Amino acid sequence: MRTDSRFIGRPSHRQDARAIVTGRAEFIDDLKLRGMLYARVLRSPFAHARVVAVDTEKAEAVPGVKAVLTHKNVPDWKAGTPFHIRVLDSKVRFVGDGVALAAAESERAAEEALEAVHVEYEPLEAVFDVDEALAGDAPQLYEAFPGNVVPGGFPLYGPDCLTGIRLGDVEQGFREADAVGEGTYKYETVANPLPLEPPGVIAHWEGPDRLTIWAATQSASWHRFVMLPSLGFPDIRAIATQCGGSFGSKNYSLMPCFYAAALARAAGRPVKMCFSKEEQFGAYTLRPGSRFKGRIGIRKDGTVTAVSGSWLFDTGACSDIPQAQVAVGCGELQLMLRCANWDLTGTIVLTNRPPSGVVRGFGGQELESALLPALFEALEKAAIDPVDFFRKNYVKPGDAYLWRNGKPYVDRGVDYSEALERGAETFGWHRKWKGWLVPTRVDGQTRIGVGVSVHGNADVGEDVSEAHVRLTPDGRAVVHACVSESGSGQRSSLCRMAPEGRQLPLDRVGVSPPDTLVNPFEFGLVGSRGTWAVGGAVISAAEKARAALLARAAPLLGAGEEELDTTDGRVYVRGRSDRGLSWSRVMGIVRTCSGSARYEEDFTVPNFLALFVEVEVDTGTGKAAVREVLAATDVGRIIDPQALEGQLRGCFGAAGLDTALFEETVLDRTTGRILNGNMIDYKWRTFRDLPGFRNVILETPMPTHRFGAVGVGEISTSPGPSAVLMAVSNALGVRMTGYPLTPQRILEAL
């Protein structure tokens, strides 16, 4: 344990711990505003149809109903990239697409109103497969997107935004290859991140041009800066409530915001729009589908000589920000595969299933899960141990890569080979690995196999954070940062980092409410950026506040600022703790000492995570189960050990590792209906299904901020699917290529 901090790396209660265990933490559906109405949505039974007629007369007459909206009278707001998503449209594009909205004094009255809405549909042919959607005769979802292809390139990432990777000469690269993996591989479980709390918002127009949104969210400010252009630039104030899990999906809640804001405007009263579980399953955010068709060439020494192919990114019925996911995915692939020759093209395809959106793993998990089976084939042919391969190929200090904006960056972080090797040793990899398609052990009809995969992200330093720190005469500090709490403990972690270690006890550091009105700009908790980007702004602001305090104290103590230090609300001459003054004596009671800082994006320190898995497959029943998982990483410095352990173990959930085994959204490809859209049929782990789990966490200081830490939480899910695929293949002695590895698929392979 290092001695420069009393709090960093040591367990302590999260600031909201007491509220959570006593039931007093306030989640979105716990909030009630005076005069608040409740909203419900009438949803399409068809996957693709024109709304020919819609009659709301009877609905409007239901007692307690204050507003009923259809495509004919909703505001002309648009969202998506590029703009194409309307509040309600005259066409529906998936089973569950919105057709009419009602706000009423009770949910029941709103439901009764919608039951009284009469709708006539003209059903259209629907398409559910990306290759079929790209065919010349496919039904077209939008006039603006001919061929069902959404233009690539995310405007926020600039004109050179990655839409693929094109470098070098792939033909030459393949000529140099000793082994080539090739094929079409699908990662199309379109699983649901499925945070336990369904999404929800409350919207209230405080004036004709002033909207306040309360939201269950991981990134409060998205409800302001993303919604601003969509709503024609009203003054939006966004407030985050305690958030019952997000995993990307509640980064912002587009459709709940649209519905609540439109109804609140029509009714002139605040409107709560909390989705039901069924709506969360079928009309919110699914993990994107991913299909790779292509080739990877390698040499016998593990050098990747060429990657070429097509990446079809299935975004479902609308395009939120898939261009950003394609760009980040292409960046992340380069971190794990060092290669001079690339010809990879991403294509964003629309299909008539419920929409995809932001999900933990953001592009990289989708691309790697579909592309790595081709790599594994090449490694198998060349008989290369995957740990050796990843050690050789994972990006190292001095290596260059193109990041999301298409610009080259040079890694100035650390070499993760040590983390990978320590993970391999602790897991027993060198003992358990018997070669490709060779089980570790066979015990009757049970076959054991191991697999490993890695993932990394250079978005840990992405985008902008501003923070303000205020030291008060009573010996406390307040961090002003617009940071919400959706499970990562980031608000408390900022309080650990802000007081510069020795300055104040943790119970004397507070953080402002996550409200865009009272805080400086904060991009949000995405890409594991909380530790470095948000933390960097807060630490710098705290340093400036401290400097202001010491500058005030210096003349009072007759010493230079550089001779002073401060601990526990007292300033003193270093080495002479008897020569000191309390903060109240330094400031007086009508002053605070404060500092502001801004963090600017930096893509030069990637993070890293390796997942080692051991699976057992029952060849009689075809059931595969994970026996043991080991996560290996280097985080520079552990800020909150309990939060970090939890985030790494979170690899199963949030449409993560388990999408390789049993977790999927099952779509009826005739009707477009989801067949398992409830918590009974959408099977997932219980407390009785927990494999052994170990974490190997190194702390090699990183060139980030004064604590040398980087975030890693988001990426724990990403290596899971491909690692499990490898492990099951080895257990069976058969190269498996599709997800999820259900008993049926396994028995067919045998």
Next chain:
Amino acid sequence: MVLLHIIVNGRGYDLQVGADPHQVDPAHTLAYTLRETLGLTGTKIGCNHGGCGACTVLMDGVPVLSCLTLTVECDGREIVTIEGLSPPEGNDLDPLQRAFMDHGAFQCGFCTPGIILTAKHLLDRNPSPDAETVEEALSGNHCRCISHYQVVQAVLAAAGTEADRDED
């Protein structure tokens, strides 16, 4: 006028059955009544169809899914919600609540009230469970963040059966 008498967290409520906003509609679930009529929002609704355990409360000491229980079925029953484990005045916490804080046995915290109440029932019946017994007891409670490992440790710690207790 039909009246229901329900004891919630030690306090008796006489609730009218009817269709007015302040009354209990025969279609109201216990989860709805606790949250919307009595304002006890510590009880969470995750799925509202009995699949996640977030809405678990104790009825006469036994865990029930309050989203699948009609309030009109609860006449004469004694309900304990998460708010009932620790009175708001004073600093008393149930040993389970204290252990969940010490072990950081939650991430988003949405499943926590239901898990703590299920665990409360387990420890009331079996003060010294082993890990497997804890896992079995909690197998109807869904946690998506994967706090399971820390939850099991916290329950064992609250029971005093954890070998290596980690205090801050």
